[in-house]
Amino acid sequence: MTCPICQKEGQARYRPFCSRRCADIDLAHWLRGNYAIPTEESAMVASSETDKDPVFRH
Template sequence: MTSSARSGPARPCPVCRKAAIETFRPFCSKRCADIDLGRWFNEDYSVPASSGDEEEKIAASLLDPREFME
């Protein structure tokens, strides 16, 4: 099975929308990869944080998985 068959349909570069190439996947070039990295460094992107209650449940589940299921 080829790598393209495993990965599904080709997606465009998330920065410039050109066709992505395998070397820089999911980007089309090093330039677009660097632009995206700069956006992360500048905090243009963010990952939402969870509330303290959720974190406590997760921590408790690591200690006792049955407690998390309740």
């Protein structure tokens, strides 16, 4: 399995990553919100927020 961050061969100790560094980089992506799991609720919240904004009138 290759490392999802740098594409090197993964190491069993850090699976699926090749090193602690790549595992930490991936964790930082999650903590900053770079990765997100889409849900129907997220789309509904986004559309309801634009409905409340006075700039967006229908």
